[in-house]
Amino acid sequence: xxxxxxxxxxxxxxxxxxxxxxxxxxxxxxxxxxxxxxxxxxxxxxxxxxxxxxxxxxxxxxxxxxxxxxxxxxxxxxxxxxxxxxxxxxxxxxxxxxxxxxxxxxxxxxxxxxxxxxxxxxxxxxxxxxxxxxxxxxxxxxxxxxxxxxxxxxxxxxxxxxxxxxxxxxxxxxxxxxxxxxxxxxxxxxxxxxxxxxxxxxxxxxxxxxxxxxxxxxxxxxxxxxxxxxxxxxxxxxxxxxxxxxxxxxxxxxxxxxxxxxxxxxxxxxxxxxxxxxxxxxxxxxxxxxxxxxxxxxxxxxxxxxxxxxxxxxxxxxxxxxxxxxxxxxxxxxxxxxxxxxxxxxxxxxxxxxxxxxxxxxxxxxxxxxxxxxxxxxxxxxxxxxxxxxxxxxxxxxxxxxxxxxxxxxxxxxxxxxxxxxxxxxxxxxxxxxxxxxxxxxxxxxxxxxxxxxxxxxxxxxxxxxxxxxxxxxxxxxxxxxxxxxxxxxxxxxxxxxxxxxxxxxxxxxxxxxxxxxxxxxxxxxxxxxxxxxxxxxxxxxxxxxxxxxxxxxxxxxxxxxxxxxxxxxxxxxxxxxxxxxxxxxx
Amino acid sequence: xxxxxxxxxxxxxxxxxxxxxxxxxxxxxxxxxxxxxxxxxxxxxxxxxxxxxxxxxxxxxxxxxxxxxxxxxxxxxxxxxxxxxxxxxxxxxxxxxxxxxxxxxxxxxxxxxxx
Numbered sequence: 001x002x003x004x005x006x007x008x009x010x011x012x013x014x015x016x017x018x019x020x021x022x023x024x025x026x027x028x029x030x031x032x033x034x035x036x037x038x039x040x041x042x043x044x045x046x047x048x049x050x051x052x053x054x055x056x057x058x059x060x061x062x063x064x065x066x067x068x069x070x071x072x073x074x075x076x077x078x079x080x081x082x083x084x085x086x087x088x089x090x091x092x093x094x095x096x097x098x099x100x101x102x103x104x105x106x107x108x109x110x111x112x113x114x115x116x117x118x119x120x121x122x123x124x125x126x127x128x129x130x131x132x133x134x135x136x137x138x139x140x141x142x143x144x145x146x147x148x149x150x151x152x153x154x155x156x157x158x159x160x161x162x163x164x165x166x167x168x169x170x171x172x173x174x175x176x177x178x179x180x181x182x183x184x185x186x187x188x189x190x191x192x193x194x195x196x197x198x199x200x201x202x203x204x205x206x207x208x209x210x211x212x213x214x215x216x217x218x219x220x221x222x223x224x225x226x227x228x229x230x231x232x233x234x235x236x237x238x239x240x241x242x243x244x245x246x247x248x249x250x251x252x253x254x255x256x257x258x259x260x261x262x263x264x265x266x267x268x269x270x271x272x273x274x275x276x277x278x279x280x281x282x283x284x285x286x287x288x289x290x291x292x293x294x295x296x297x298x299x300x301x302x303x304x305x306x307x308x309x310x311x312x313x314x315x316x317x318x319x320x321x322x323x324x325x326x327x328x329x330x331x332x333x334x335x336x337x338x339x340x341x342x343x344x345x346x347x348x349x350x351x352x353x354x355x356x357x358x359x360x361x362x363x364x365x366x367x368x369x370x371x372x373x374x375x376x377x378x379x380x381x382x383x384x385x386x387x388x389x390x391x392x393x394x395x396x397x398x399x400x401x402x403x404x405x406x407x408x409x410x411x412x413x414x415x416x417x418x419x420x421x422x423x424x425x426x427x428x429x430x431x432x433x434x435x436x437x438x439x440x441x442x443x444x445x446x447x448x449x450x451x452x453x454x455x456x457x458x459x460x461x462x463x464x465x466x467x468x469x470x471x472x473x474x475x476x477x478x479x480x481x482x483x484x485x486x487x488x489x490x491x492x493x494x495x496x497x498x499x500x501x502x503x504x505x506x507x508x509x510x511x512x513x514x515x516x517x518x519x520x521x522x523x524x525x526x527x528x529x530x531x532x533x534x535x536x537x538x539x540x541x542x543x544x545x546x547x548x549x550x551x552x553x554x555x556x557x558x559x560x561x562x563x564x565x566x567x568x569x570x571x572x573x574x575x576x577x578x579x580x581x582x583x584x585x586x587x
Numbered sequence: 588x589x590x591x592x593x594x595x596x597x598x599x600x601x602x603x604x605x606x607x608x609x610x611x612x613x614x615x616x617x618x619x620x621x622x623x624x625x626x627x628x629x630x631x632x633x634x635x636x637x638x639x640x641x642x643x644x645x646x647x648x649x650x651x652x653x654x655x656x657x658x659x660x661x662x663x664x665x666x667x668x669x670x671x672x673x674x675x676x677x678x679x680x681x682x683x684x685x686x687x688x689x690x691x692x693x694x695x696x697x698x699x700x701x702x
Binding site: 104106109113116117118119120122123126151 | 616627650651655661664667675677679681688692
């Protein structure tokens with residue numbers, strides 16, 4: 001103990017070595033497992049799973065870390081224990097046969113024991129030593145050692161012996177898990193945690209609103225950082241699993257790859273490319289606004305591309321959902337058969353939130369999908385949104401680190417048109433948020449859809465009308481005019497009206513065109529007429545000019561003749577002039 | 588377990604052949620020569636001599652030498668005296684210093700009373 005304390009005071013000098021338990025999630029929570037070569041206590045109430053924890057610690061040690069173990073039970077016989085854990089797939093008998101495990105049942109029967117005088121529990125030590133020696137064990141489980149308190153009267157002696165036992169285990173470097181029953185107002189009924197100073201783990205199994213949840217808390221872990229929060233865990237047919245805590249850092253790798261939503265019109269609204277791979281998508285809306293249909297399209301799209309999809313439904317059975325999707329032309333069954341689509345449906349009230357989360361984790365581990373659909377998320381809100389928020393954060397973190405695109409639907413009451421508070425709370429976790437809602441107008445309900453936000457892309461700001469048909473979904477641009485958004489028949493009638501108007505306008509235009517054409521023709525005719533008139537005039541002018549010239553010529557000839565006639569006497573003077581006129585005449 | 592006589596020290600006192608007397612089979616589990624173990628053995632011998640003369644078989648089993656024998660009789664405490672026969676099995680733990688308690692534990696006081 002003293003040595004240990006020294007080691008602790010200078011933390012870096014003597015780092016506590018850890019032994020991996022192999023229990024899913026636990027080693028992450030504790031940064032490596034339980035203290036190596038030392039005893040740890042796992043305590044909790046009846047049925048909290050401490051025995052399961054302890055047994056899995058041994059089995060994983062034996063099978064995965066080559067560390068044989070001794071399972072010393074005080075309450076259950078070896079046969080009972082073997083049977084109990086067989087349901088988790090642990091074959092204790094097989095391990096024992098392969099010398100990986102020793103099952104040692106310590107029966108304490110108070111009725112047949114009489115105490116006379118001094119004694120100690122050396123027999124227990126001898127048996128433990130013998131068991132350890134038989135297989136060279138590195139790990140030990142004592143389940144539940146405090147049962148000895150029921151068999152012997154001298155508690156002072158028992159305490160001393162238990163202290164000695166823990167010391168003994170530590171001296172031999174045996175990594176030990178000691179289970180202990182929870183006490184009133186204390187971690188363990190007999191205060192065993194006093195003797196084990198290195199690691200104390202508390203398991204809790206509580207029922208809230210008829211739903212049971214299992215939680216784990218690392219109460220104490222000397223010399224090591226650990227997460228002190230309560231952490232959900234699960235025990236099922238594959239053993240114990242602790243929910244990996246959400247990482248504090250937002251440092252998952254991001255992809256700029258885009259994947260289609262499965263609805264072309266919706267892709268159009270998202271830059272024509274769809275979602276980012278590994279992003280989180282929320283479709284929230286009122287009942288019957290088409291959320292599941294969108295989800296089904298997305299599932300189909302994923303599988304069509306040969307990728308795997310995990311579809312978790314909380315409202316419909318697999319068969320029912322598939323039938324319904326067939327009615328809008330989506331055949332999901334085909335992909336289930338191909339093994340691409342894993343369709344899991346269970347009731348949300350079946351278990352607590354963490355259980356759902358763990359279940360999803362496990363399914364993701366098993367199926368290794370590219371996309372995960374949860375429909376609807378809001379079904380999980382059994383015990384408050386805060387929890388849902390925490391759970392969702394864990395889930396999204398988990399999925400993002402694996403580049404899995406998550407698609408959630410959320411049911412909103414639709415009572416108020418405003419976005420609901422619950423949605424707002426989870427909004428920060430969501431990358432692309434699509435809002436579907438009903439618009440009630442003119443005696444009918446129509447579905448509208450719009451992209452509320454989409455991180456990292458210039459998404460459309462349009463509200464579109466969501467129309468379901470046998471051929472799937474279409475998102476039609478709604479009629480936006482005169483300050484209102486019209487959908488459904490109102491939109492149709494408006495469109496019809498517009499068509500009529502258009503036609504009318506078209507007709508008018510035609511008419512006008514004809515009139516203009518006529519006018520143009522008339523004008524052209526006029527121009528033609530004028531032109532011919534002009535030509536005529538021109539011809540006349542030419543004629544007149546010619547006549548004029550002729551006349552002039554005639555006149556000048558006459559004049560010349562007259563001159564020549566009169567100038568018989570002065571011939572010489574007028575000779576040159578005569579010649580010139582004669583030339584002119586000749587030309 | 589009697590077959591493992593080679594590893595157990597037989598301190599059998601004489602069985603005087605009286606067929607009416609049921610033989611009591613006793614095993615004393617010890618771990619080495621500790622004071623408690625030695626005291627237990629001494630006390631037991633005394634009791635046997637006084638109350639069970641000729642009617643008992645006693646095996647002393649040292650678990651340091653034969654640890655594998657601890658499981659069958661579900662030994663935890665050292666020393667433990669196990670009355671294997673007659674049934675039911677009874678266990679008396681401690682150094683057997685309180686003779687009365689040992690007699691009660693072995694169900695011998697009643698027998699005394701009947702005598």
